[in-house]
Amino acid sequence: MGIKKVGLNRNVEPQTLSEKVFFLDFMKGLKTTIKHLFRKVITVDFPFEVIEPAPRFRGVHGLRNVDGTERDDFDAWVKKLKIKPPEMGETRCIGCKFCQAACPVPEIFVIKTKKLDVPEDHPHHGLKVLDRFDMDLSKCMFCGLCTLACPTICIIHTDIYDLSTYTRRGWVLDKEMLSKIADDFIARRGKEKYDDKSNWPDWQKIWNDNDTARAKAWDNDPPQFGPNYIDQQ
């Protein structure tokens, strides 16, 4: 570790007379640009060609439904918060509001649960269900703190990045919409991102290595993926 002096006469030689007279500095520059002229095109022809976002990409949120890949402590959380045990296909959200607590802009979320209106002898008496889950994405920074806070991996980021609408109301997504987005994402790319306990597995790739559009941006010479650490497969 040291100090390295840089300067015109230190690591850069001043122009010599022949360089000045014959414009060799311009020639060298032109050589470089001409060399680059014969390289392959690297720009992606959007929207006809689209780069698939990485599995970790933080796009529009979704609310996952129960599909048999919950974490082991899912039932314990449901019991703790007195939520009606969800069936297959119902939302995983338990109304704990951890996402709102973790959010830097808590007014994004409107989360409400309601008590089930059932007779006293019904097994679900006294339990709650999720009533309302609205997210105002116009205020969202897509920082990802809510998804880290979620104990049931219900709120997730999907790979959708185009969310323009004509009115501001269009940015407010309700729970049906969010569930639909998540279902669609999990069906498309769930296997890439989550293992069978909804955790991020260590084989989760930095990005899909079969993506030809991304390979183009990497000079048609994309990196070959291998393990990061010595004991990784």
Added chain:
Amino acid sequence: MSWVGLDKLNKLKERFDYVQINESDKGFHSVEVPKENFKDFLKFIKDNKDYQFKMFIDWTIIDHGAKADPRFQGVLILFSPEYKERIIVKTWATEETLPTLTDLWAGAKWAEREAWDMFGIRFEGHENLVRMFMWETYPYHPLRKDFPIQGYEEVELPSLNEEERADQLEGLQNYSRKHTALPTMQDLEITQKKRLPHKKSQIVLNWGPLHPGTHGTIWFLFDMEGEYVQQCDIIIGQLHRGVEKLAENLNVQQIIPYTDRMDYIASMNENHSVCIAAEKLLGIHEKIPPKAKYIRTMLAELSRINSHLLWLGTYALDLGALTMFLYTFREREKIMDIFEGISGARFTINYFRVGGVYADLPYGSLNAIEHFIKDFPTRLSDYETLLTRNRIWLKRNIGVGVITEEEVYSYGLTGAVARASGVPYDLRIIDKYDAYGEVKFDVPVGENGDAYDRYLVRIDEMKQSVRIIQQCIKELRKMSKNDPFFYQPEDKKMKITIDGRGTKLFKGEVYAGADNPRGELGVYIYMPKDGIKPYRFRLRSGAFYNLQIFPKLMIGRPIADAITILSTIDPVVGETDR
């Protein structure tokens, strides 16, 4: 750690009986001096051979709340280049005034204007105490504790949609028509006139705020005599969002996404500064798992390359070399792909956490980074062939905007701007935060301090970054996949979480930061008691203080040099305005 020792402070106390020492168990001791003796004390520690605190770092205010008396406290942070130490000097601002420090350090000029703008402290003897970010007729001082976080919503400002469609918008809008105060054209005119009170010639050229050459929304005023600038001033604040105010109402992990939006070109590094400061306040910085340390060092350097590439491309573009812009943006795209894969976002990254990083590296990320840095040096030499010895480049850069070593200390310049003037001020070797103590690299230092040296320094920094990344990858390859990437506290009192809920800060104060591509982003956190929200969260922006020297460099230069000087200072408006 680069902090002044207790023995030196005790000697000061022996010499001046009014000095009060606030000891800190984390080692960040500060001294408190009465207002009357403040200037004498500072003169002494600036010039005395045993101290030599001649480099200005930061000068700001803490508001202790409306009930406290005296209410405001000035906090001055200085650095001694001789002994590589920092010191905090505090003084109480009785009657809401403080003596000006502009005669000791020229860098205090903008700091005092900011303190006046945000806290309403008058500095006696300041040459032109006008607001820094807000317009001149703005009635409030927003960083005072009694100013509400949402501001005073007092102006009715319907949108165009509302004007045209009136009440047919039922159900489409969900926001209030009331807004906080906005400047009118008259307000801006008053502001502009106050910034240049003594106009010297006929023409004042307005450059910006919306001009591609200013790289953001900076508004320059040039008082011109022919083609030469006689006087210059800068109006910034168009992008002021009050990050410091917002931070006072958030926990420390929630602040990190906001810092992404400050220096949006090197957001990894901005996150890094906050993490280091909070970790030092908690006393856990040394205990961060080595995996997290190496990942953070590696990605911070990758981000430095990213930022310098954008600087190089736009700088060359401004001076007329369009090709460079296209070449550097191609490489940036790869770096942003890597960031996207690792953290989930290309630009506003929010990957670092207080205590480590939020997730381990995904499969193949080290391969991708290796692939990039294997190729990058050849690209860099392409750039150098195009520019370094090109005669136009030499003519436009050599001897332009010369910054002397004294000016570096006086203005508190940091980063590549300071290093090009021959000051080897680099927090990476002074503080040795994260893994910087364990990797080998050189600090490039220039000789003349002109624009050309700043160019060479930044080019060389990219080469050094590649070296650091190579070493980090080598270390990471040796680790196990089960190694932790986030610190688990043993202490029951301490609580830090990845998602930030309940992350607590300890009582005390800290000033720490990281060396960012645009200079030192220091974070000063003041906590009167343990708690979740920081009481005062000061962001010492490198770009803000670096930009301050621009008006001085422009005096006597032709208008065309404004581009060169501004580009080599390389401010990002998100960071100057915060």
